[in-house]
Amino acid sequence: MRESAPITPVPDLELAERSLAGDLDAYSQLVRRHQARVFQTIYAMVRDRDDADDLAQETFLKAYRSLAQFGGRSQFYTWIYRIAVNQSLDWMKARNRRRDAPLEQADQDPRGQVENTDTRVLQRELNELLEAALDQLAPEYRAAVVMREVDGRAYEEIALLLNCSIGTVKSRLFRARTQLRGLLADVYGEVVRPGSGCTTGQGL
Amino acid sequence: MNQFFDDPTSSIDSELCLPELLWDYLDGALDESILTGVGEHVTRCGRCADQLLQFEQVRSRLAEWDLPNPFPRFAERVIARLDSPAAAPVPTRPKPFGERAAEWLLEQLVPAALAGSAAAALFFLFMQAPVPDPVTLDGLLGRSVDQEVRPLVTSQEDDLSHDDIFALLLVTER
Numbered sequence: 441m442r443e444s445a446p447i448t449p450v451p452d453l454e455l456a457e458r459s460l461a462g463d464l465d466a467y468s469q470l471v472r473r474h475q476a477r478v479f480q481t482i483y484a485m486v487r488d489r490d491d492a493d494d495l496a497q498e499t500f501l502k503a504y505r506s507l508a509q510f511g512g513r514s515q516f517y518t519w520i521y522r523i524a525v526n527q528s529l530d531w532m533k534a535r536n537r538r539r540d541a542p543l544e545q546a547d548q549d550p551r552g553q554v555e556n557t558d559t560r561v562l563q564r565e566l567n568e569l570l571e572a573a574l575d576q577l578a579p580e581y582r583a584a585v586v587m588r589e590v591d592g593r594a595y596e597e598i599a600l601l602l603n604c605s606i607g608t609v610k611s612r613l614f615r616a617r618t619q620l621r622g623l624l625a626d627v628y629g630e631v632v633r634p635g636s637g638c639t640t641g642q643g644l
Numbered sequence: 645m646n647q648f649f650d651d652p653t654s655s656i657d658s659e660l661c662l663p664e665l666l667w668d669y670l671d672g673a674l675d676e677s678i679l680t681g682v683g684e685h686v687t688r689c690g691r692c693a694d695q696l697l698q699f700e701q702v703r704s705r706l707a708e709w710d711l712p713n714p715f716p717r718f719a720e721r722v723i724a725r726l727d728s729p730a731a732a733p734v735p736t737r738p739k740p741f742g743e744r745a746a747e748w749l750l751e752q753l754v755p756a757a758l759a760g761s762a763a764a765a766l767f768f769l770f771m772q773a774p775v776p777d778p779v780t781l782d783g784l785l786g787r788s789v790d791q792e793v794r795p796l797v798t799s800q801e802d803d804l805s806h807d808d809i810f811a812l813l814l815v816t817e818r
Contacts (some may be wrong), residue, residue, distance in 0.1 A: 468720075497718075589707060
């Protein structure tokens with residue numbers, strides 16, 4: 441039996457160039473390749489599946505219309521990730537302005553499947569607690585913490601993507617994480633107030 | 645081992661009780677010069693150790709966040725929306741030479757034409773303006789005498805010459 445040669449995926453840049461030339465199949469491949477990560481980043485920020493779906497679609501539409509500006513100077517995912525983050529930030533700020541609008545409730549079953557086991561229920565409850573805590577954060581803080589903790593981006597990358605200094609990123613992250621720790625106190629036990637001293641510094 | 649971190653009551657050690665440092669410690673964002681010190685501090689400071697544990701829990705909670713996947717047929721729905729002229733990419737490719745040359749000429753010629761027109765208009769206005777008498781001493785004296793002095797001293801003797809009037813003025817001043 442003859443072994444088939446491994447299929448090398450077409451690079452993003454080539455697909456982007458073909459898309460720019462009007463090849464929708466090429467763009468469809470790009471969408472499929474990145475849709476999950478783009479959707480999940482947006483969902484982590486807006487925390488509503490329908491809104492995340494709309495924003496993810498808008499992200500890919502906007503990217504398609506702006507393909508000529510891509511130019512391959514960065515990775516395609518980094519480029520579209522930036523669009524997704526900006527779309528989500530705008531959405532969060534707009535929602536915060538609508539003070540009377542009730543916060544979206546967490547999806548009861550975001551993945552559309554229920555596994556009635558204790559572990560699954562606990563996991564879901566933790567997710568809901570986490571999402572409710574994230575809801576309390578200001579849009580900029582939430583964006584920073586999602587980019588760092590969920591997407592694993594470096595400080596420098598976040599600064600570049602959010603168009604701010606590394607110091608600002610660190611400051612936002614610190615406030616966001618501290619706030620999250622306080623909001624998740626029920627899960628993780630007693631909250632220690634920041635700067636409340638330490639047990640080694642006697643008499644502090 | 646750094647001597648500052650050996651003494652649990654040292655002020656340097658207490659300065660390490662900063663949540664910011666703990667987060668940077670977790671992020672691996674601390675300089676080598678302080679990294680070891682913070683690590684050792686955490687082993688001695690119960691409160692900081694607790695905080696670090698909580699930070700790690702928050703971090704792992706976020707990292708393990710079970711995020712949902714997109715709805716089915718996501719890509720198909722995006723592509724369906726793209727399949728319209730309005731969604732076409734906006735081209736920013738180089739324009740043909742003729743078009744660029746015309747744009748360059750316009751850019752260069754319009755300001756030059758405007759400047760030339762302004763200069764021509766100014767020249768025309770200058771040429772149309774009445775030419776003043778040549779500035780001479782006689783001319784200056786003449787105007788001065790005619791406009792200011794003659795009415796004062798020769799109200800009834802209109803045919804006095806300039807020299808006569810000056811003579812009269814000199815006599816008057818004395």
